[in-house]
Amino acid sequence: MRNKFDIELEDLNLDLIRMGARAEQTITKVVKVIENCDEAGAREIIEDDDLVDAMARQIESRSMKLIMKQQPVAKDLRIISTALKMITDIERICDQASDISEITLSVCKEITIPRPQHISKMGRTTAQMVHMAVDSYVHRDMGLAEEVIGMDNEVDRLYDVVKTELLDMAIEDREKIDQIVDFLMIAKYLERIGDHAENIAEWAVFSETGVHKDRRIL
Numbered sequence: 001m002r003n004k005f006d007i008e009l010e011d012l013n014l015d016l017i018r019m020g021a022r023a024e025q026t027i028t029k030v031v032k033v034i035e036n037c038d039e040a041g042a043r044e045i046i047e048d049d050d051l052v053d054a055m056a057r058q059i060e061s062r063s064m065k066l067i068m069k070q071q072p073v074a075k076d077l078r079i080i081s082t083a084l085k086m087i088t089d090i091e092r093i094c095d096q097a098s099d100i101s102e103i104t105l106s107v108c109k110e111i112t113i114p115r116p117q118h119i120s121k122m123g124r125t126t127a128q129m130v131h132m133a134v135d136s137y138v139h140r141d142m143g144l145a146e147e148v149i150g151m152d153n154e155v156d157r158l159y160d161v162v163k164t165e166l167l168d169m170a171i172e173d174r175e176k177i178d179q180i181v182d183f184l185m186i187a188k189y190l191e192r193i194g195d196h197a198e199n200i201a202e203w204a205v206f207s208e209t210g211v212h213k214d215r216r217i218l
Helices: 002-036 039-069 074-107 117-136 142-172 174-209
Strands: none
Touching: 002 039, 002 074, 002 117, 002 174, 039 074, 074 117, 074 174, 117 142, 117 174, 142 174
16 A cells, blocks of 8 residues: 555655746746747746646646545655645746747837846746756755745846846837837746746755744644
8 A cells, every 4th residue: 555655755856846847948948039039938938837737737636635535644745745835936937938029029029128137037037946946856956946935036136137227228218118118028028937936946855854934844
């Protein structure tokens, strides 16, 4: 019986890793969409969003069945709880990448304002955070997880820089406010993706230690 449970738990873990890898691919692709106005890439991200949602539902279903049938405790329960928490953040990363893609399809039809200087760096930093956060879970690397958590401050700083740059543009030319707001929304979604990457890293720590944000839970 225990052997079957171990196999099911490993299958759950593999599903979560696959979903994390999908998020990595998506956020890497969305950076190229922003930098290059890649319409084909934007449409791929939007179309793939349903696949990510289906992956989340499968993991959720598998997790709930394990809890109800096996009544796991200690580390096994932490692993399942981590899966249920992480899929929410991974799903939202992909949702926000889809939102960025939809905005990009609109704004790239005719860009009439300078592209904010730091928005590409912001995108690359969040993509790096997502990659590192997933790796911290896969490899049980608590040092890497802590590094991701610390990187969120840099994303917040870059967001403030981009926001200030865009507000200055709005003061100078109010007629271009629609595109300014579009770029501000892209930056905001990137900032949220950074928050979700930080959450994934924090849940990776919890999976190993039972501690979440300096508080022991399980």
